[in-house]
Amino acid sequence: MTARTDRRIIWRGLRVLGRAVAEQPRLFTVGVLGSVVYSLLIIGGAYLSGYVVGHVVVPAVRSGSVATGTLAAAGAAFVAVTLLRIAGIFGRRLGAGYMQFQMQARYRRRVTRRYLSLPLSWHHRHSTGTLLSNANSDVEAAWFPIAPLPFAVGTVVMLVAALGSLLATDWVLALVGFGVFPTLFGVNVVYSRRMAPRQARAQQLRGEVSDIAHESFDGALVVKAMGREAAETARFRERAGQLRDALISVGRLRGAFDPVLEVLPTLGTLTALLVGAWRLRAGAIGVEELVSVTLLFTVLAFPVRAIGWVLSELPRSVAGWDRVRSVLAATGEMPYGAAAAAGGAGAALAFEDVTFAYTPGLPVLRDVTFTVPAGRTVALVGPTGAGKSTLAALAARLVDPTAGVVRLDGADLRGLRADALAAAVALVPQTPFVFDDSVRANVALERPGVDEAAVRAALDLAQATAFVDHLPAGPDTELGERGATLSGGQRQRLTLARALAGRPRLLVVDDATSAVDPRVEAAILAGLRGRAPAATILVVAYRRATITLADEVVYLDGGTVRGRGTHADLLRTVPGYAALVSAYEQADAERTQAHAYDEDPAYSGEPA
Template identity: 45%
Template sequence: MATARVLGKVTDDVVVPALHKGSVPGAQLTEACLTLAAISVVSTFAFLVRRLLGGQLQFRLQATYRRRVASRYITAPYPWLQRRPVGEMLAVANSDIEAAWLPIARLPLLFSVVVLLAASTIDMVLTDLALAGVGILLFPAILWLNRTYQNLSAQHAITSQKYRGEVSSIAHESFDGSLAVKVLRMEDRETERFRESVFRLRSSNIAFGRARSFFEPALELLPNLAVLGVILVGAVRIRSGHIAAGDVVHIAYLVTVITFPLRIIGNVFKDLPRSVAGFDRVQEILAQESPSEPDEQISRHTEGTGSRMLELDSVSFVYPGGNSRAVDGIGLAVAPGEVVALVGPTGSGKSTVAHLMAGLINPTGGAVRLHGTDLRSVPRDEACDRISLAAQQSFLFDDTVRANIALRGEDDDELVWQALRTADAESFVRALPDGLDTSVGERGSRFSGGQRQRLSLARALLRKPELLILDDATSAVDAEAEETILRKLQNSSLTSAVLVVSSRRSAIDIADRVAYMAHGKILDQASPSELYQRCSPYRTLIDSYSVLRTPGSQQTKTHTAGDL
């Protein structure tokens, strides 16, 4: 505004007299130039500060929301994570958060240009009402243009953000499943699947670009038309003697000035569809159910369970969206120092029971009790220290052996070696070039499946849990090595009780008690030999897995493919 007023004064006091007289005093010209230069310096400094602070605000908000989303991912209930594609979650944490806060850098500028817009309009009206009317006609034109653009581009922005997540998800699946892709020669199929997804994203982006290609040129055109209108009307007003030439220059410059705030507002509107689409996807993640805190209303103690370390009391569980119970009113207890084997056919609910005992999921009926205390009322850190789960799918971070076992970084090497010794992993770790400092590679790629499982088992043992749950955690090692590991667990001081989820004879033989599970229910439980004699489904299952020596006799029973 100061520039507009100075330009108007310079026009009347310097330019017009110079046209009539053919010269202008040097002091007057120098004063005009220095004034304009001073205004430019102040404006440039203000612009830099505004952009710096606006950028800081944008990037800090993005960082804050990335931390919130990451925290929600890390603390989300296990079933919720299982239902979400990893690629889609990565897209939300990256491109959606970036899109959500894209307009925020312009926010300080937006506030300032709103003030500028109001003050410039008042200045134009006070200078000349007729010329102000021509300039003000620009407002409804820009508003109509923004509204039209919103209608054209909103759906395209939502679709585009959705396809970004789809592309990321497919790429992640293809890379993560590279072994299956190579073995099954699915390179062409995966390439085609990725190509189709990318083309859908491309088409959506092109449609979005078409909407923007209409908006941006029109946004450039309207202010220029308004300036031409001001010059034409101003020429008539000058001839009639109503205003001076400086007033026309003053208002014409103000029209270009108010074009800037209108353009900023337009740019914010231009980015809003994508921003809203990204923010909605981020909010969907943040609005998901938070992990439940210990419930003070749940009874913490139950009488008569002192001899039971962990007990399932009429526990049922239904997965979200499921039509039937994965676990149906089961009762199972593990006592201190006891080894219990949970056996059953595929899909019987064994892993669900393991996850219930580990506190990864909460029962939809009944209760899981730790020393008589409902597990839902036990603080998460305490429960994790007392119950440890080693799963079939072992995961190793791209770090050293030591770091993967002592994840909390609080344990000395002697405890690490003790855990490795119990997990039957000491010998191959000592044979590594750098011992505990050897890098395991991404997802433990430098080790075999059996070695990865033993390292994961050592990690679970390091905390010296009261109950160790092995959910097929030794399935990748041979039967002899599995039996060795389980025998070491029996005699180890690193754990008090063990629950083994397995159908392999080497795991079952060392158990004090076996529970047979089918269709979400525990049908029977007894010692291995007793259960083998009296439970026909259990006997059939065990016989189908191995060549065994019949209990109570020296006869070896061999099964053929037809028997199986």
Template identity: 45%
Template structure:
């Protein structure tokens, strides 16, 4: 899951005190496991069984020492006795292994299933969310909600069952040790807390260093990406040495960060490994004294030593759990904010567009973003059935927003848009989509075969597909791909140029046989010669009511009429030749023309 950027800094969005974080974290954990009662219960049974099995193992080893091993070298034992001893060890081993299986598998499933639920909730919310929500946030952030945030909020569930098991184990062990000998239990009472403290110190110190490694790693990847992406620039500018120096700095920073982590690890790892051993050594001394005093058996000593050995690793698991809690609190907070986003425009009440050619009308349409910036202000004009209107205006004049309002990506903040004299907000969504097709400038292609990208509904015959592709000049390059219409798009398939993408998107719109066609600068990346052909085809074969955002004379020429937008308002409306008397329009068009023609600007 590396495609989404890492979640933002962890210290944001946390409740004030460590205690509050702990409580909030436990509440979140409870909220998640409550939805997986079966898996969680089985995991808990496994965790408890594991603790019992571990203490049982130590106890059996002690008993075997006293009743089998020592007598064996004293006076010999029967084969049956040996078999019973071996069976006891295997038996308690099976209990332990079985409960490990139960705990790990079900504990793991608790997390996996919770992730499935959260991912579906988040993606459903994103699908229903209004376009304004999508526009107001960086893509990376939205991706991270469904990906990195879901992961981070639930990772605490992975060590959960084991942690609970360890707490039970520690409790059982203390009881068992008290049964063996109170003095030995006292050694444990000193040892376990110091292991916990050592662990805590370790995770605390290593956490920031590991975070630093991640930052350095991202830096190295960033330099490599950018530098090879711009390989041509690096070569032609002759800055390869400077680039190598940049990489050297990044690589050395990463090295230093890793060595810093290594330094901390080198101190703590051996210490944590050594502590249980030291415990056993102390136990041996105390045990010998107690055995000498006759208050303890040698078997008790063996059992105690075995228990100390068993506890060494599991105590660390609790550390992982505590480390994950704050991350979970922050990520869950972010997910909850996404889930609270209300769905976008309410679908219409089921009015459908009647058959036949339709008109398009903008009636005092205004639009402002939630932050208050006005994009469109009192826009009124209409497009007669079958008419082609070019929408012309400088960058930022509101052309694209106007197009998007027709298909209800957003709804106007004031005024009404009508298709066939029906307010689009009352139209049945399916009917609206059947009637109106919008082609974006930046067309999104699905990671599907080319055919599916054009024929979204899967209803077209081969001839129909060839026809729309022909109009859009897409047929030729599609057939030149390795598998023709079955060639997948994207990483595992073909990569298409901007112009080819636009041609496919155009074919996709035509495939629906729309009665209103809206082209948002949809041919801008197509080679001028090909574009001319596409536009001529459109003019010839289409009877749709058409609104086209024009950035060049070629598209303006396609239109019966021109609507000139300036600063979100209609500045002029009429035939191209008439509008040339409007100075602002004439200047804009001259600039377009110079792009494709030889005229010099005055």
């Protein structure tokens, strides 16, 4: 890393800290005032010690006695200085600590809010481990130098005051100070420049280790099922080893520079003693001045280190800030309008010439146009990759169309308020997600109006009451992370109940009953159709039982609508639809037969 690059990192780090000062000026002021008080009292304490030696100790040695009042006054002065220094330390640490934690909390909230405002397409391009690192370790690294910052500022004031007091005491001793203090500062600058690439590399590796760890833990089932434990362990070990080596490199550099930073003030003190003794013999200074200057060099060693602490952490701060800023500056936010959704029972949904592409130039949907009338049920049917789940995401406005319009009761979804859209539309995703909380909390989600009666009604409608009542604590049972204590079908029914508890006017079901027994699925769909007032339902389906319950079927293939009508009509008129449904039925029958065989090996699959 070149010197120019080093300087740029230092200046960028100082600008990051400047942002923190601009956002928390009062806390920074408290910390700096406490540090300045502490720093000036260090100098004052050194000169107070010299004064006591020159005016109390030396006369007492010469006379063989000391006045009680004089001794008491000296002791009181030392106690007062000590108490004031304690107050300075308290103010410095209170301001710096509160400022640091306040900035970390603020930016964790900002990063999290930004995550929630960015579309799914952005999240698909970034791993979960990286996002966790951005919101945690990167935010922490960005504002870590705040802790020693007020101390460093107070130390600068202290150095200026110390050099001024040395000049006022003796110009020869001041030359010693002008040699030692700038050398200390220069060593700190060199230290920070050498530390910069090491800290940046370590911060980058922290994020990569987090990525691998989260991916391995999240995919634990696949790892174990495919026998990939050794491979995943080796992958994690390699990156963790790189992080270890990077941190060792940081430690080695710190170990090399720490002795230098410790010995320089000691050499300064020794030099001051030698020069001071010569000046004392020459009559240029007295014992009081010699003691004061010697103590001053001794006590300055620790505070000067604060400058090095700030400079050495600036590279890590810059690395963390760059990663945080990449999230805050990410584009693609989905703005909401100010319109409220219309009232009534079911909502009418319309797709008008909708085109959508996750990657520019590669659309997965092309000119899709169809409607879902209010209070009706429409089934989306199509082969894998046809764009069914993308249409479901568009209906719930998880993404916006590249071209065209999606309307709810005639209003463009982009013009609705976020709360109005959430109240009117509910999506039951293909992959259910269960929070590490109770059944009741998972269904209610602390939404206003979702009381105990609404939770119970939703569980009934989702055919989940029976298994919930058999749980150890019923609806108050804690389900564990991702609902680990539930089966796949139970998680799907719980997710469906969550959507139903809010009584949405449009329910979008993205193949969310695939793990449910066909009889239970039929009961769920029949209950949804028979509910009063009836909600509009858009369901991604492959089972005949689901399809035949729909008022209309939309057949999607290759990202376009290939047919619309009833199930019977499409069977007669659209060969691709007929072939797909037949394949679905055959696969479903084979799964049913396999399940029956698991229950009774004597089962042959033939009627008795």
